[in-house]
Amino acid sequence: MPAVQETIDRVKAIDVDQYKYGFVTDIDSERGAKGLSEETVRFLSAKKNEPEWMTEWRLDALRRFKQMEEPDWARVSYPKIDFDALYYWASPKSVEGPKSLDEVDPELLATYEKLGIPLREQEILAGVEPKNRVAVDAVFDSVSVVTTFKEELKKAGVIFCSISEALREYPDLVKKYLGSVVPVTDNYYATLNSAVFSDGSFVYVPEGVRCPMELSTYFRINEQNTGQFERTLIIAEKGAYVSYLEGCTAPQRDENQLHAAVVELVALDDAEIKYSTVQNWFPGDKEGKGGIYNFVTKRGDCRGKNSKISWTQVETGSAITWKYPSCILRGENSRGEFYSIAVANGYQQIDSGTKMIHLGKNSSSRIISKGISAGKSQNTYRGLVSAHRKASNARNFTQCDSLLIGQDCGAHTVPYIESKNASAQFEHEATTSKISDDQMFYCLQRGLTEEEAVALIVNGFVKDVIQQLPMEFAVEAQKLISISLEGSVG
Amino acid sequence: MLEIKNLHARIAEDETEILRGVNLTVKAGEVHAIMGPNGSGKSTLSYVLAGKDDYEITEGEVLFDGQNMLDMSPDERAAAGMFLAFQYPIEIPGVATMEFLKTAMNAQRKARGEAQLSIPDFMKRVKEAAGHLNVSMDMLKRPLNVGFSGGEKKRAEILQMSLLEPKLCVLDETDSGLDIDALRIVSDGVNKLRGPDRAMVVITHYQRLLDHIVPDVVHVLSKGRIVKTGDKDLALELEKNGYADYVDAAA
Numbered sequence: 001m002p003a004v005q006e007t008i009d010r011v012k013a014i015d016v017d018q019y020k021y022g023f024v025t026d027i028d029s030e031r032g033a034k035g036l037s038e039e040t041v042r043f044l045s046a047k048k049n050e051p052e053w054m055t056e057w058r059l060d061a062l063r064r065f066k067q068m069e070e071p072d073w074a075r076v077s078y079p080k081i082d083f084d085a086l087y088y089w090a091s092p093k094s095v096e097g098p099k100s101l102d103e104v105d106p107e108l109l110a111t112y113e114k115l116g117i118p119l120r121e122q123e124i125l126a127g128v129e130p131k132n133r134v135a136v137d138a139v140f141d142s143v144s145v146v147t148t149f150k151e152e153l154k155k156a157g158v159i160f161c162s163i164s165e166a167l168r169e170y171p172d173l174v175k176k177y178l179g180s181v182v183p184v185t186d187n188y189y190a191t192l193n194s195a196v197f198s199d200g201s202f203v204y205v206p207e208g209v210r211c212p213m214e215l216s217t218y219f220r221i222n223e224q225n226t227g228q229f230e231r232t233l234i235i236a237e238k239g240a241y242v243s244y245l246e247g248c249t250a251p252q253r254d255e256n257q258l259h260a261a262v263v264e265l266v267a268l269d270d271a272e273i274k275y276s277t278v279q280n281w282f283p284g285d286k287e288g289k290g291g292i293y294n295f296v297t298k299r300g301d302c303r304g305k306n307s308k309i310s311w312t313q314v315e316t317g318s319a320i321t322w323k324y325p326s327c328i329l330r331g332e333n334s335r336g337e338f339y340s341i342a343v344a345n346g347y348q349q350i351d352s353g354t355k356m357i358h359l360g361k362n363s364s365s366r367i368i369s370k371g372i373s374a375g376k377s378q379n380t381y382r383g384l385v386s387a388h389r390k391a392s393n394a395r396n397f398t399q400c401d402s403l404l405i406g407q408d409c410g411a412h413t414v415p416y417i418e419s420k421n422a423s424a425q426f427e428h429e430a431t432t433s434k435i436s437d438d439q440m441f442y443c444l445q446r447g448l449t450e451e452e453a454v455a456l457i458v459n460g461f462v463k464d465v466i467q468q469l470p471m472e473f474a475v476e477a478q479k480l481i482s483i484s485l486e487g488s489v490g
Numbered sequence: 491m492l493e494i495k496n497l498h499a500r501i502a503e504d505e506t507e508i509l510r511g512v513n514l515t516v517k518a519g520e521v522h523a524i525m526g527p528n529g530s531g532k533s534t535l536s537y538v539l540a541g542k543d544d545y546e547i548t549e550g551e552v553l554f555d556g557q558n559m560l561d562m563s564p565d566e567r568a569a570a571g572m573f574l575a576f577q578y579p580i581e582i583p584g585v586a587t588m589e590f591l592k593t594a595m596n597a598q599r600k601a602r603g604e605a606q607l608s609i610p611d612f613m614k615r616v617k618e619a620a621g622h623l624n625v626s627m628d629m630l631k632r633p634l635n636v637g638f639s640g641g642e643k644k645r646a647e648i649l650q651m652s653l654l655e656p657k658l659c660v661l662d663e664t665d666s667g668l669d670i671d672a673l674r675i676v677s678d679g680v681n682k683l684r685g686p687d688r689a690m691v692v693i694t695h696y697q698r699l700l701d702h703i704v705p706d707v708v709h710v711l712s713k714g715r716i717v718k719t720g721d722k723d724l725a726l727e728l729e730k731n732g733y734a735d736y737v738d739a740a741a
Binding site: 441 | 540541542543544563564565567568569573574576579580581582583584585589590593594595597598601633650654
C-alpha cells in the first residue's frame with residue numbers, strides 16, 4: 001500500500017532520536033492548583049463555574065482517593081508519583097471562552113497545525129467532500145480550546161462539546177450518566193480523575209440519529225509538571241450511532257508527565273459506539289528518561305439490547321501504559337469489540353488489554369490484540385473475559401499475537417477467563433513470533449532497506465487491526481507505528 | 491558481468507569453511523549451471539553472492555559489473571541488479587503478494603534514483619508478467635508465500651524476478667518441489683528472461699531442469715571448489731555416472 005512508502009519517507013524525514021511532536025509551545029499559560037488538596041479541587045471547580053453538586057462529587061472522590069492504595073499488580077515499574085508536586089490546572093491564558101477561531105492564540109493554532117489537525121473549519125469545509133469531514137474538539141493542557149463543526153452537529157441534534165460546557169449547558173444529562181460506567185471509587189486512578197478532572201469531551205447522540213461525521217478530540221500536554229486528567233462521556237441513545245477518535249501527543253520533557261483519564265461510553269438499545277485511539281505521547285528518550293505515565297480507565301456499557309461498542313487503539317507512545325478499555329455486555333445480544341496495536345520500543349512499559357464482562361444473554365465479544373516489542377521494552381497483554389450466571393450463550397473469540405524485534409525486549413500474555421454459565425463459549429488463541437533474520441534477508445534481497453523491511457513486516461502483522469480504524473486515520477497509524485520502531489534493528 | 495576470484499567463505503558462527511577458492515566468470519548473455527552433490531557449497535555460494543551475513547568472506551573477491559560486490563549491502567546488490575530466487579522462499583504474513591511486489595519495485599527504483607511507478611503502470615506490468623506464469627489475481631492478493639504450494643512459491647519467485655528485471659539472476663534449486671507441469675511453466679518464465687544483457691547462474695542437483703533451461707556452460711562444484719567445467723553435455727554425463735569421480739578429484 002502507498003502507506004508503506006509514505007512511512008519510509010516520513011521516517012527518513014525526521015531525526016532518528018527526535019520525538020516528532022517534541023516541541024514546546026511558547027504561550028502564556030496560567031498554572032494553578034499545585035498539590036492534591038481540597039483547596040485544589042475547590043479552585044478547579046470554581047474556575048470552571050461548576051454547579052455545587054459537581055464540587056461535592058469531586059470532594060467525595062478526593063476523600064476516597066486519600067484512603068486508597070496505589071495498585072501494584074501491573075507488570076510495570078516506576079518511582080512513586082508525588083501527587084502533591086503536580087499542578088492540577090494549566091490553561092493557555094488567552095482562551096477564556098473563545099467565541100470563534102479568530103480569538104484563539106495564533107501560537108496555539110500553529111501548534112495544532114504542526115500536529116496536523118484540521119482545526120480551521122473553513123479549510124476543511126472548502127477542501128474535502130462531506131463524508132470525510134471530522135469534527136475536532138481540541139484539548140490543550142486542561143482546556144478545550146475550540147470545538148469545530150458545532151453548528152452542523154447541532155442541526156442533527158448531536159451534542160459535542162467540552163465536558164465543562166456540558167456541565168453548564170446540560171447538567172441533567174451529565175449528572176445522569178457521569179460515573180455510571182466508571183464509578184467514583186472504581187480504581188485508584190479513576191478516583192483521582194474524578195476528583196481533579198480538568199476537561200474532556202462530551203457527546204450525546206439522540207435517539208435514532210446517526211452522527212453525520214467522525215468526532216475527534218486531540219489531546220496535547222504542553223505545560224511542565226501538569227497532569228492531564230480528561231474526562232470523556234459519550235452517550236448513544238436508542239438506535240444512535242457515533243464514531244469517535246481521540247489522538248494524543250505531548251512535547252518532549254525530561255520529567256515524567258502524568259496522564260490519568262477516564263472515558264465512559266453508554267450505548268442504549270440498538271445503539272453503536274465506535275471509539276478509536278491513536279496515542280503517541282512522548283515515550284521517553286533513548287536512556288528511558290522522561291515520558292508520559294498513562295494510567296487510563298476506559299469502559300463502555302452496552303446497556304441496551306443489541307447495542308455494540310467497539311474499541312480500536314493504536315498505542316505507540318508513553319513511558320508507561322496502564323490501560324484496559326472494557327465492555328460491560330449488559331444488554332441481550334449486545335456486542336463488544338477490542339482491536340489493539342500496542343508498540344513498545346526503547347524503555348517503554350506497557351500493561352494493557354481489555355475486559356469483556358458478559359452479563360446479558362447471547363452477548364458476544366471479539367478481541368484482537370497485536371503487541372510489538374522492540375528495544376528494551378516490556379509489553380504485557382492482560383485480558384479478562386467473563387460470563388455471569390445469566391449470560392446464556394455468551395461468545396468470545398480472543399486472538400492475541402506478539403511480535404518481538406531484537407534480543408532485549410519481552411512480551412507477556414496474561415489472559416483471565418471466568419465462566420459461570422455452562423452454555424458460554426470462549427476461544428483464546430495466542431502466538432508469539434519474531435521478525436526472523438530470514439524474513440529480513442529475503443526483503444533486503446528484493447531491494448528493501450532495513451527500515452523498509454521492518455515497516456513492511458510490521459504492517460503485515462498489524463493489518464487486521466488497522467483495517468478497523470476509520471480510513472483517514474489508518475494511514476496515519478501505519479506511519480506512527482513505523483516511526484516508533486525506527487532504529488529497532490541493525 | 492560476474493567475476494568470482496578465489497572466493498573463500500565460512501559460516502560466521504562456527505567458522506566451518508564452505509567455499510575454498512571458487513573461480514567463476516559469467517558474461518552477459520550467458521547461462522551457467524552449477525551442479526554438485528549435497529554439501530558441496532552450492533547454496534552457500536548463492537547466499538554469499540546475495541550478501542547474507544551468516545557467512546564470512548576470508549579471501550578472494552567478487553566483481554559485479556566491475557564493482558566490488560562484497561562491499562555492498564544486500565539491498566544495494568539488489569538495486570544494482572542482483573536477484574536470488576530462493577530454494578525456500580520466505581513467508582511474509584499479512585503482506586499481500588501484490589503489495590510486496592510494489593514495495594520491492596519501488597524500493598529498487600528509489601535506490602537507483604528513479605521515479606516511483608504509477609499505479610496503472612504497475613498494474614499493467616504485474617498483469618502481463620503474472621499471465622505468463624499462470625499466477626492468478628487471487629494468488630496476488632494472498633500474503634506472500636503464506637500457504638502457497640511448492641509450485642506457487644517458485645512461480646512467485648520467478649514473477650518477482652521478471653518484474654524486478656535484474657542483470658544477474660541466481661536460481662537456487664528452483665526445480666526442487668516442482669512437478670513436471672510446474673517445472674515447464676517456471677522454465678518458460680526463466681527462458682523468457684534470457685537476453686544479451688542478462689546473466690544467469692542456475693544451481694541444481696539434477697539434469698532435468700537443464701533440459702528446459704539449456705545452459706551455455708556447466709560447472710561441477712565439489713567441496714567448495716569448481717572441479718570441472720564443460721558444456722551442456724557435462725550435465726548429461728553427470729546424470730549417467732553420478733558425482734563420484736569429481737568428489738574424489740576434489741579430495
